[in-house]
Amino acid sequence: QVQLVQSGAEVKKPGASVSVSCKTSGYSFTGYYIHWVRQAPGQGLEWMGWVYPNSGGTSFAQKFQGRVTMTRDTSITTTYMELNRLRSDDTAVYYCARARLGDFSFDYWGQGTLVTVSS
Amino acid sequence: DIVLTQSPGTLSLSPGERATLSCRAGQSVSSNYLAWYQQKAGQAPRLLIFGASRRATGIPDRFSGSGSGTDFTLTISRLEPEDFAVYYCQQYGSSLWTFGQGTKVEIK
16 A cells, blocks of 8 residues: 655754655655645645656745755655755644646645754 | 635534535636645545546545636535545646645534
8 A cells, every 4th residue: 555654753943954754655656756745833735846756856836945855765765855944934744745647636645744943 | 826715714514514615716727736635633634636526536425526717616515523624725737736725614
């Protein structure tokens, strides 16, 4: 069965960086885009960008350009999202999600990783 | 970016009632790229509807999606206790994905 399993919660200070991993299994890793979506406490969903495991290509929402990196390691079917220069308003649950082929909706999601930014 | 506006913000209904949720786009959206998700507290979102009207695997037929252009609707024909949650619409266009702000369906 398809599974996306994320790394555990993180606490970071403002200005630091955080890396969240997303280990996938149960399907062809290089055949599907992986997206990252975040959700601040009590707020809605915010799309951050995607990584294509086949090529390593990426695309980001303008809001995060210059501050986010998304990479993959095909040997362990894992993608990573790194966010730099953290601010308090980056406190959120970060999700990875697999995009369906064709219509690009997100059919499988990780369990979420809480990142807390606090001095 | 295409802005999605969901209404109402909160819908207070009783089990067995019909729920109608609206998602309006700031400009035309391809029906192929309009999806709906359900999110319960402390859980990841779950895909309900893709392509505006197609149910995802395992989604009960009391959930249905419709609409085109700038106006889309998610209908839950008869609310079950497990349907009380927050619902989000999402669109893809011009290499960007956006979500609506969500509609909370709560027990009246």
